[in-house]
Amino acid sequence: MNGRIVVGGGTGFIGKEVVSLFERLDYEVLVISRKKKAKASENWQVKLEILTDRDEEPLNQNTRSWIDIEEDGLPSGTVAVVNTAGQNVLDPLRRWSPGFKQNVYNSRVNTNHLLAKAIARSKVKPKAFVHMSGVGFYPPGLSVQDENSDGGKHDFLAKLVTDWERAAQLPVSAKNTPNNTCNLHCSA
Numbered sequence: 710m711n712g713r714i715v716v717g718g719g720t721g722f723i724g725k726e727v728v729s730l731f732e733r734l735d736y737e738v739l740v741i742s743r744k745k746k747a748k749a750s751e752n753w754q755v756k757l758e759i760l761t762d763r764d765e766e767p768l769n770q771n772t773r774s775w776i777d778i779e780e781d782g783l784p785s786g787t788v789a790v791v792n793t794a795g796q797n798v799l800d801p802l803r804r805w806s807p808g809f810k811q812n813v814y815n816s817r818v819n820t821n822h823l824l825a826k827a828i829a830r831s832k833v834k835p836k837a838f839v840h841m842s843g844v845g846f847y848p849p850g851l852s853v854q855d856e857n858s859d860g861g862k863h864d865f866l867a868k869l870v871t872d873w874e875r876a877a878q879l880p881v882s883a884k885n886t887p888n889n890t891c892n893l894h895c896s897a
Contacts, residue, residue, distance in 0.1 A: 710737055713786045715835075717741040717775075717820050718794030723841070727791055739784060740772045741794070741820075775823060783827045783835065790828060792840040792877070794820040798866075814869055817841075821876035829880050840877045846870035 714731045718724040719740030728738045773784075783790065796809075796816040803809050821840055828838055845866030847854040854860070861871035 711735050712788035713737045713739060713784060715739045715741065715778075715783060715787050715790045715824075717790070717792040717824060721793060721795075722797070724793040727793055736788075737786075738771060739787075741775055741778055742772050743775065775820065778827050779823055783831050785833070787831070787835045789835050789837040789839070790824055792820055792824055792838075795841065810865060814872070817869065817873045818876045821873060825877055825879050838877065838879065840873075842874055843870045 711734065714736045716724055716728055716731070716738055719728045719738065720742060724740070728740060731738050773781075794816055796813045798813055824838070824840075828834060843866060844854075845864070846860040847858055848860060848863045848867070861867045
């Protein structure tokens, strides 16, 4: 075993692939889920819910909830944190209502902020913190953009990306803060 990787959003479209990759590379992967893991006494209720809601997958031993991470911090032995969590912005069944936009915002910004706090509180810091971001930071157009290009102000997605990346910033004052924090700009 090469160490433990914590993956926020590990049951989503991109997260499942990240989990699969690290498992193939012989890492122990712990997935952070929105659902809290059931206690043994609640198993009968969880099984009933699984039978009635086929979209939900049962949580396994290597799953923690966001609440668990907020309350207990990162598990010991965590060598890296990867955050792929976020409401699907391309969901064709959802209108861009104020409520939907708030869900998109919270699912990205709040999860990055929570993970950055958990890393800062860890006695032994992970070596890397990788999180998703978006190309919506850059204004539309045909000109070539890079990380030095202006952006982050022209619309909802630009502001989202700005806040999303800011939430992942680790405090410089934290001892042994990972110097490997990576923002991955994705188009979806």
